[in-house]
Amino acid sequence: MFEAAVEALGLILQIDRLGWMLLGCSVGLVVGLLPGLGGTVGMSILLPFVFGMDAYSGVALLIGMAAVIHTGDTFPSVLIGVPGSSGSQATIVDGYPLARQGKAATALSAAFIVSMAGGVFGAVVLFATLSVAQPLVLALGSPELFMLAIFGLSMVGVLSLGSPLAGLISGLLGLAIGTIGGAPGVPVYRYTFDLIYLFDGIPLPVLALGLFAVPEMLDLLAQRGQIAHGAKLTGSRLEGIREALRHKWLVLRSAALGSALGIVPGIGGSVIDWIAYGVTKQTVRDRENFGRGDIRGVIGPESANNAKEGGALVPTLIFGIPGSGTTAMLLGGLVLLGIEPGPAMVREHLSVTLSIVWSLALANIFGAAACIACAGLVARASIVPASRLVPFLFIIITVAAYQSTRHWGDIVALLVLGVLGWIMKQAAWPRAPMLIGFVLSLVTERYLHLSMSRYGLEWLAFPSVLAILAMIVIALVLGLAPDLRRRRARARAASEAQS
């Protein structure tokens, strides 16, 4: 295996293949940079070009693009508080407050370094598990997938920032919005009001842009300010790199979590992102600053979202099961290149498989280096006056939102959800739980439905289900106990002051 790996490295390091990989990286970074566009858009741009390419060059081009989407998407998440893609939602919770404090360069460079580390870790996991992952993937059925979705939902409580009840209701509102459109498994359309646009539900990019981008823009304009509160940038790239190194164990932990969850098909990048954020918050000390600009809130999810790409390639390559839209299109690309992913992939196309591993690792390094080089310059956008920046951003997000379904409903929904998000922000209702509820709505309903129809209530006693349930309980106790302790101490101090 190791000789084959060295041989594959030699093949991928040929100058023309490196060129294709760099082209893929550039497309991936641009697509990630534009809010609302994700890996599927990048794949659809590149797919026509792989016709007639040799397998190694085609793989370098496609993997180069897919690997760095979650590196480039950090720019909008940190600078304007808008998820660059569905897999970078959690980054905004702490990344944007850091930009508001003038520390955009610190947040960005820390994110890029840990993205690179996570991506390389994902590639190592892909290499290590190619031959042993088969039984693990086969062991996970709908009950386990349902419980993993519940694990994601449990993060709602963690992200409620001092308003647990409002956070819980916000999560339920997200779940309710997620039920709009066709019901899974039955030909019933729910809450559509006979509007064709709503038959497929509200698209995730439109919801994310509406909930987070429009309210921030309105507030920036109303305050007549800029993203960074003072007109001074205090953070630096070096500081970000130092922060990443200081939290190396967190980087490693999050990367391991991201790649392990990435192996499970059907969970999705956004769920993994939120789980990584929640686990980060629950497993570190001094977490009072989370949600208000804690660099660890950027490091955890950013490390996990790049690492999950390596994990996600395991079921894609060894079973031909795509875990996301991007990997589904990658499968198409591999078929175009004359490679049929499946159980025989490792045996019959070992060098191509290993070139995928190398492309993943190298693309992450190139992507992070390019982003770090630009971080200082792009961070200056945070001190541009809002009245000059916002009109450009609004045009970009309008165009980006329209690409979701290419229906006028996208733009109308963007405005309506923008107003909803603004009201929630003013009323101090947490918005992140709504996004989590929405993202997990379909997955939760689908796997609950499958579990109930196949096992009745028996699945509730499965050891694997109980193990995940125990993890959820532990995570909730670890996450909520300090908050409760702090509230109790505050109440005690208030009553003492009164007496």
Add this chain to the structure above:
Amino acid sequence: MTVRDRLRLGFSLVVLCLFAYAGLEALDFSRRARYMPLYVSVAGFTLSALLVFLECWRMRTAAGRGTRRGVAIEDLAAEDLFSPEEERHRLKTTAYYLLWMVGYVAMIALVGLPVASALFLGAFLLVEARMRPLATALSVAAMLAGLLVLTHLMHLRWPSSLAGW
């Protein structure tokens, strides 16, 4: 009661009504399509009712105790706390900028994306950012060029308009 208190209470009431509507509507769905929206609505309605009750109760009792809106003041960032006059002014300013955005969308529907974007950006930069005409013209040209290049490279689509542009 401040503007924000009213906003928070009003929003909680709207959410309560939404869950009530969603629950009633869910009763008409077939059995398999019903359980998720129904359970979510019932849970949402119950918790929203509890929140409305707590909001009203805390607003009555919290005055003078250093708490506001049912949330302890220290839970909120300093930037979120404004005097009633400031809050009213912020609401008006936000509504004004929201009108700019709605106007842009209406223009897209009338004259198409490129023309509407050029008009919106040009007018906004001149009126709101007080940029000089030359800088504004250059910004508009750069935006249009970027839009065209991205549209071409990424096969983006533009919304349809009455003018057909």
